[in-house]
Amino acid sequence: MVEMDSWGVSETEWRKGPWTPEEDKLLAQYVTQNGEGRWSSVARCAGLNRNAKSCRLRWVNYLRPGLKRGHITPQEEGIIIELHALWGNKWSTIARYLPGRTDNEIKNYWRTHFKKRRKASEKQDRRKILLREEKNQVEAISNERVLFEEKEKHDADSIMELENEMLPTMYEDFVSCPDTVPIDSYLWGGLWNQQLNNCSKMAIQNQSNTANSCEPDAINMYSNSGGYIY
DNA sequence: AACCCAATCAACCGCATGGTA
DNA sequence: ATACCATGCGGTTGATTGGGT
Numbered sequence: 001m002v003e004m005d006s007w008g009v010s011e012t013e014w015r016k017g018p019w020t021p022e023e024d025k026l027l028a029q030y031v032t033q034n035g036e037g038r039w040s041s042v043a044r045c046a047g048l049n050r051n052a053k054s055c056r057l058r059w060v061n062y063l064r065p066g067l068k069r070g071h072i073t074p075q076e077e078g079i080i081i082e083l084h085a086l087w088g089n090k091w092s093t094i095a096r097y098l099p100g101r102t103d104n105e106i107k108n109y110w111r112t113h114f115k116k117r118r119k120a121s122e123k124q125d126r127r128k129i130l131l132r133e134e135k136n137q138v139e140a141i142s143n144e145r146v147l148f149e150e151k152e153k154h155d156a157d158s159i160m161e162l163e164n165e166m167l168p169t170m171y172e173d174f175v176s177c178p179d180t181v182p183i184d185s186y187l188w189g190g191l192w193n194q195q196l197n198n199c200s201k202m203a204i205q206n207q208s209n210t211a212n213s214c215e216p217d218a219i220n221m222y223s224n225s226g227g228y229i230y
Numbered sequence: 231a232a233c234c235c236a237a238t239c240a241a242c243c244g245c246a247t248g249g250t251a
Numbered sequence: 252a253t254a255c256c257a258t259g260c261g262g263t264t265g266a267t268t269g270g271g272t
Contacts, residue, residue: 018240018266040257056258057241092260107261108239 014043014051019058023048027055028063061102068100072109080106 019027030046036059039052048055061067072080076098083094091103091110098106 016242038257052257053243054241060259061240089261103260104240111262112238 014054015049016054019050019062023050024058024063027058031059031063057104061104066100067102072101072105076101077109077113080110084110 026046026048027042027050030042030048034042039056042048042055043050043052046055050058079097080094083097087093089107091107095101095103095106
């Protein structure tokens with residue numbers, strides 16, 4: 001089955017892809033002799049195996065006399081920017097104000113340069129976001145650190161208070177009856193050990209004074225451990 | 231020298247619109 | 252009124268090219 005395109009011709013048999021110099025010559029000759037328009041007949045009569053759309057596009061964008069070649073000038077770029085701001089993607093309208101330039105050319109130019117700028121701006125945006133995130137992270141870490149230090153200080157104060165309150169009592173309990181006090185209760189670190197160290201001297205002194213007032217093993221355990229209770 | 235990637239350009243495709251039979 | 256054809260337009264794609272690694 002041969003499908004018909006919007007130009008009323010069968011699509012499947014037409015040549016596609018880049019135009020050869022021979023095809024260009026045939027098309028240019030035909031259009032020069034017969035004028036623009038009636039592209040269906042151009043396609044049929046010029047001896048080209050191309051559809052009407054393809055012929056028109058090739059003529060309009062490449063073969064038509066008066067087309068400018070080369071880069072878009074800064075002046076032209078200015079006009080494009082201005083007119084695009086005015087009309088948006090109306091490429092053929094914009095092209096009317098740039099003699100020798102085709103809508104396709106302007107469209108490609110805009111897409112290339114606009115895309116480049118958009119990419120650059122996206123890159124800049126991403127960089128800004130990263131910097132902001134980095135800053136937030138630093139702030140968060142800093143805040144966490146401040147909170148942690150405050151908490152540590154608070155905990156240390158609490159422990160100090162607690163120890164100051166409890167140690168004398170605990171030590172008394174320990175000295176008077178070490179078996180009833182769980183050994184874990186004494187795993188409190190340096191302050192407790194320091195306190196206990198001071199007290200132990202008194203205890204040893206007491207022990208020598210009142211020989212059987214407390215169990216000697218606990219004190220020995222402390223003394224043998226180099227000041228720490230395990 | 232070989233490969234990769236981005237930029238560029240030419241051409242295609244689908245849709246909209248206008249003319250006319 | 253409407254169906255069909257011709258044309259134009261904008262978006263997209265694919266090939267080529269040039270620069271960087």
